[in-house]
Amino acid sequence: KYNSAGMYGGAIMMCDALIDGNIISNNAVYDGVITAECGGIYNCDGTIQNNVISNNTAVLRGGGIMFCDGIIQNNIFSNNTAGSSSGGLGYCRGSILNNTIYGNISQGQGSGLYQCNPSVIKNNIVWGNSSSQLYNCSAPVYNCIQNWVSGGEGNISSNPRLKDPLNKDFHLLSDSPCIDAG
Numbered sequence: 001k002y003n004s005a006g007m008y009g010g011a012i013m014m015c016d017a018l019i020d021g022n023i024i025s026n027n028a029v030y031d032g033v034i035t036a037e038c039g040g041i042y043n044c045d046g047t048i049q050n051n052v053i054s055n056n057t058a059v060l061r062g063g064g065i066m067f068c069d070g071i072i073q074n075n076i077f078s079n080n081t082a083g084s085s086s087g088g089l090g091y092c093r094g095s096i097l098n099n100t101i102y103g104n105i106s107q108g109q110g111s112g113l114y115q116c117n118p119s120v121i122k123n124n125i126v127w128g129n130s131s132s133q134l135y136n137c138s139a140p141v142y143n144c145i146q147n148w149v150s151g152g153e154g155n156i157s158s159n160p161r162l163k164d165p166l167n168k169d170f171h172l173l174s175d176s177p178c179i180d181a182g
Contacts, residue, residue, distance in 0.1 A: 009043065017046045027040055027056045038062035048065065
């Protein structure tokens with residue numbers, strides 16, 4: 001928590017090991033020429049799982065994670081901010097499975113996922129992000145994506161009925177359309 005870097009990876013950079021069970025929060029990346037990328041995890045190709053990645057900031061792009069090509073599963077990405085694109089995840093090319101991607105912000109496209117292609121994007125909740133939920137990504141399958149009409153198999157666009165996301169409780173309510181839908 002509360003780390004900062006000048007150009008890349010406010011919290012973790014170029015790590016190909018397992019990143020599991022961490023709170024990666026309130027990290028930032030800044031520099032004087034506004035090219036800073038990725039407040040959270042940058043260019044890590046190991047498995048990223050069971051983490052809370054929230055409230056990270058990048059001046060340019062990649063609030064949460066960026067250029068991570070391993071398996072990304074069972075994480076919560078929330079309230080990450082990027083100046084231009086990819087508030088949550090950007091340029092990831094591995095499997096993106098069973099994540100909640102909620103409330104991320106970017107001034108441009110893809111506040112949820114940005115240019116995650118080619119990736120397997122499956123069984124995620126992508127909701128409440130400030131601009132397009134997915135931008136220029138592989139076709140998602142069996143996800144819950146806000147306002148989604150762009151194809152892929154088994155996707156739904158019904159409100160996932162999260163318990164209290166504004167207070168960081170991302171559990172599903174008993175009447176959620178996401179239960180047993182993946």
